[in-house]
Amino acid sequence: MSEELKQESGFGSSLELLDALGIGPVWVRRELAVEEVVAQEAPQALAAAEPEAAPAPAQRPAVRAPVETVPDEALAAAAPAPAQRPAPTPAPAMAPPAARPPERRTAPVEDEGGPPSWLDEMDFASSMEPVLIPDDDNDEEAPVQADPMVAKIAAMDWAQLKETVSDCRRCGLCNGRKNTVFGVGDEKAKWLFIGEGPGRNEDIQGEPFVGPAGKLLDNMLMAMGLKRGDNAYIGNIVKCRPTDDNGRDRPPSPQEVASCLPYLQRQIALIQPTVLVALGKTAAISLLGMDPSTPVSRLRGTVHRYQDLPLVVTYHPAYLLRTLNDKSKTWADLCLAMSTYQRQPG
Ligand code: SF4
Numbered sequence: 433m434s435e436e437l438k439q440e441s442g443f444g445s446s447l448e449l450l451d452a453l454g455i456g457p458v459w460v461r462r463e464l465a466v467e468e469v470v471a472q473e474a475p476q477a478l479a480a481a482e483p484e485a486a487p488a489p490a491q492r493p494a495v496r497a498p499v500e501t502v503p504d505e506a507l508a509a510a511a512p513a514p515a516q517r518p519a520p521t522p523a524p525a526m527a528p529p530a531a532r533p534p535e536r537r538t539a540p541v542e543d544e545g546g547p548p549s550w551l552d553e554m555d556f557a558s559s560m561e562p563v564l565i566p567d568d569d570n571d572e573e574a575p576v577q578a579d580p581m582v583a584k585i586a587a588m589d590w591a592q593l594k595e596t597v598s599d600c601r602r603c604g605l606c607n608g609r610k611n612t613v614f615g616v617g618d619e620k621a622k623w624l625f626i627g628e629g630p631g632r633n634e635d636i637q638g639e640p641f642v643g644p645a646g647k648l649l650d651n652m653l654m655a656m657g658l659k660r661g662d663n664a665y666i667g668n669i670v671k672c673r674p675t676d677d678n679g680r681d682r683p684p685s686p687q688e689v690a691s692c693l694p695y696l697q698r699q700i701a702l703i704q705p706t707v708l709v710a711l712g713k714t715a716a717i718s719l720l721g722m723d724p725s726t727p728v729s730r731l732r733g734t735v736h737r738y739q740d741l742p743l744v745v746t747y748h749p750a751y752l753l754r755t756l757n758d759k760s761k762t763w764a765d766l767c768l769a770m771s772t773y774q775r776q777p778g
Contacts, residue, residue, distance in 0.1 A: 579694075581602065581694070582694045585694040585695060585697075585698050586694065588698055590702060593614075593695065593702070594614055596695075597612050597614050597671050597695055598614070600612065600671065600672075600695075602692065603670075603672075603688045603691035603692065604688070605670060605674055605684070605692075606672055608672075608673065609630075609635055609672040609673055610638075610673075611630075611635060611636070611638035612671045612672055613629075613634050613638055613640050613668060613671050613672070613673075614638075614667075614671060615640060615665060615666060615667035615668070615671075615699060616660065616661065616665070616667075617660055617661050617664050617665030617667075618661055618663055618664060618665055619665065619702065620703065620704075621663050621664050621705055622706040622707065622773070623656075623658055623663060623664045623665070623706070623707055623709065623773070624664075624667065624699075624700065624705035624707070624709070625649070625653075625665070625666045625667070625709045626666075626667050626668065626669065626696065626708060626709065626710050626719065627640060627641060627666070627667070627668045627712060627715055628668060628670070628683060628684070628711070628714040628715055628748065629669055629670040629672070629674055629683070629684050629714075630671070630672065630673040631643070631645075631673065631750075633646075634673065635672075640666050640667060640668050641666055641749065644750075645748070645749040646749070648749040648752060648753060649711070649749045652762070652766060655763070655766065656766055656769075656770060665703055665705065667696055667699055668696070668715075669684060669692065669693065669696060669715055669718045669719075670684040670688055670689060671692055671695060672692075674688060683714050689718050693718065700738075700739075700741070706742075706776050707741070707743075707744065707769055707772055707773045708738055708742065708743040708744070709743070709744050709745075709746060709765075709766075710743055710746070711746060711748045711749065712747060712748025712750075712751060713727070713728050713748075715745075716728065716745040719738050720736055720743070728746075728747060732745050732746060732764075732765055733764070733765070735768065735772050742772045742776070744766075744768050744769040744772060745765065746761075746762045746765035746766065747761065747765075
């Protein structure tokens, strides 16, 4: 990998960070022509009956029909693509959300084949964060109509949005929070990763995805040639920590999601990312308006649409910490996201 490419992606500095953490795998970045492999593979039925969290609340639909379904095997096989492959010509799959500089960062992959080593090496079973389990009993409809604040939020710039979130009391989650967790990263990022909501560590630090799950997400980003704050933005469906009566993390209710989602929608509009990655079930069904009973296994392997943007669904890093066998599936999802990114015009 050239020094120029290292500087562009920040990949070299990410390795140093992981080395400092004592968890960094050895990587060799190379060009990946994933879409060539994907194009050669026939779509297959998605695998069924994977371990899933309980259903999460449904949200306002913002969905278009899925545009692509790719089997895990094809995507995993695409990961170790030879570095000498010529870069594919992007197909005109969709119009860009707005005029953006034609920057394009290629997707580095593992050198030896198969998923990256963090899939095997990352084991935080002894320090797992709780997986947020949706509340089956909470099936109330989200209030989505005639909220004058929604229009105001939709017109805010970054400074106004951050200030408004920091003082927000649109839902009851404001009562238990230590800090709002607005989001972090490159405000002109091509990649937007969206989780569910802050946990205990995030609530304390005011930043999304800290602690073991955050380290795993950082490794996932590094495997993609990204890093926090460099061409990647990380946000959540809700900005305040949801907890149950015992102070434990829980998924946000439909009303809480409906109250907070306009902030994320404005963040998306301001960032104008190329690809969205939904981390976990709550993020996916909230953005796609899916039935709460829809398992992540049925959402993976397909390029969905959120408004005009491609959206790929994968598991939440906290889930992966306790379900190590699904890390390889997550790598397949990230390969799908990278191939989707490479096909976008611009
Ligand atoms: S979760 Fe969102 S809507 Fe609710 S109080 Fe926090 S910032 Fe406001």
